[in-house]
Amino acid sequence: MGKRTYAIIGTGALGGFYGAKLQKAGNNVHFLLKSDYLQVKQHGLLIESKDGDFILPQVNAYNDAEKMPRCDVVVVALKTTQNHLLPQILPSVVKHDGVVLVLQNGIGIEAEISQIVSNTYILGGLCFLCSNKVSPGHIHHLDYGQIALGEYASNYLPTGITDRMREIAGDFQNAGISIELAEDLLLGRWKKLVWNIPYNGLSVILNATTDELMADIHTCQLVKQLMFEVAAGAKSTGRIIPDSFIQTMLDYTVKMTPYRTSMKIDFDECRPLEVEAIFGNSLNKAESAGVNLPQIRCLYQQLQFLNARIQNSVLT
Numbered sequence: 001m002g003k004r005t006y007a008i009i010g011t012g013a014l015g016g017f018y019g020a021k022l023q024k025a026g027n028n029v030h031f032l033l034k035s036d037y038l039q040v041k042q043h044g045l046l047i048e049s050k051d052g053d054f055i056l057p058q059v060n061a062y063n064d065a066e067k068m069p070r071c072d073v074v075v076v077a078l079k080t081t082q083n084h085l086l087p088q089i090l091p092s093v094v095k096h097d098g099v100v101l102v103l104q105n106g107i108g109i110e111a112e113i114s115q116i117v118s119n120t121y122i123l124g125g126l127c128f129l130c131s132n133k134v135s136p137g138h139i140h141h142l143d144y145g146q147i148a149l150g151e152y153a154s155n156y157l158p159t160g161i162t163d164r165m166r167e168i169a170g171d172f173q174n175a176g177i178s179i180e181l182a183e184d185l186l187l188g189r190w191k192k193l194v195w196n197i198p199y200n201g202l203s204v205i206l207n208a209t210t211d212e213l214m215a216d217i218h219t220c221q222l223v224k225q226l227m228f229e230v231a232a233g234a235k236s237t238g239r240i241i242p243d244s245f246i247q248t249m250l251d252y253t254v255k256m257t258p259y260r261t262s263m264k265i266d267f268d269e270c271r272p273l274e275v276e277a278i279f280g281n282s283l284n285k286a287e288s289a290g291v292n293l294p295q296i297r298c299l300y301q302q303l304q305f306l307n308a309r310i311q312n313s314v315l316t
């Protein structure tokens, strides 16, 4: 097989960064954009990265999914709040027997996508990346970047490590993106939520950066309690997250460059928050297995209030 073709659905902080790295490494990449389309079509992408800045003066830019060629790997990098658009986008972009790779935060998205596409493999990637889009076509990569890649099977049954995962991981690794292969995508998704649920939620509710949350004894305790609730959620679906992993996540955040989480950035910019994909879907999974997660539900209710306020302010 020749080189795989890639479509990036949503060329923002994450999609722009990984897509540009893939193109720089010689892959054939096609970028779907919305408001940045003209700028990127004319001037390409500028990546300012802690690993070295670079410019791609020319990229394959589209503002209409139907004009994109069918690709081997279609990377979903929209905010999950825009996933209602996927039924219009994915079927025309992914090749028969191609792959949809979901790089979004949250849980349960692969199952939703399995209802949209057929004859397609679905993979999920948990991205430990700190990247922001600072202006049209200009991405600022601040820290990290590794991806844990897993494959989706019906009901999130673990697939082990497949050849498809290895092949796609190879492309990303050749592009300088560090990849870990996960035998169980659902476990990987819960593990990522150990970070996202406390930090994304509390950063918005408490108007705080990660370092501020870790510097205070009370919020540090709250973060830890929320992490243990995520582990209880994982357990309700038969996945075990060891206590040592929770400690690793706490240590990782203490060492991290002080960071405004993606949800906090969305909140500050008055954009819809990814509350359902991260909080709502986790609660649904645990509660349908008969397990309540009261602290997560409390955060969820507060975030829904703020989210509704954002939607109303955008409408008025």
Ligand SMILES: NC(=O)C1=CN([C@@H]2O[C@H](COP(=O)(O)OP(=O)(O)OC[C@H]3O[C@@H](n4cnc5c(N)ncnc54)[C@H](OP(=O)(O)O)[C@@H]3O)[C@@H](O)[C@H]2O)C=CC1
Pocket (backbone or CB within 6 Å): 009, 010, 011, 012, 013, 014, 015, 032, 033, 034, 035, 036, 077, 078, 079, 080, 082, 085, 103, 104, 105, 127, 128, 129, 130, 131, 132, 133, 262, 274
């Ligand atoms: N940024 C990060 O470091 C990380 C992000 N993630 C996850 O990755 C996902 C993407 O986040 P992120 O990249 O930060 O978000 P961004 O908002 O930076 O990027 C999303 C992009 O999708 C574009 N888009 C929206 N609607 C359309 C459309 N109809 N057609 C084409 N493009 C469209 C937006 O364009 P426009 O601006 O014109 O609306 C935007 O550029 C989220 O689930 C997030 O949680 C996970 C880990 C780290």
Ligand SMILES: CC(C)(CO)C(=O)C(=O)O
Pocket (backbone or CB within 6 Å): 105, 127, 128, 129, 130, 195, 196, 200, 259, 260, 261, 262, 263
């Ligand atoms: C963990 C982190 C910071 C990047 O991986 C993230 O997922 C977010 O800000 O939402």
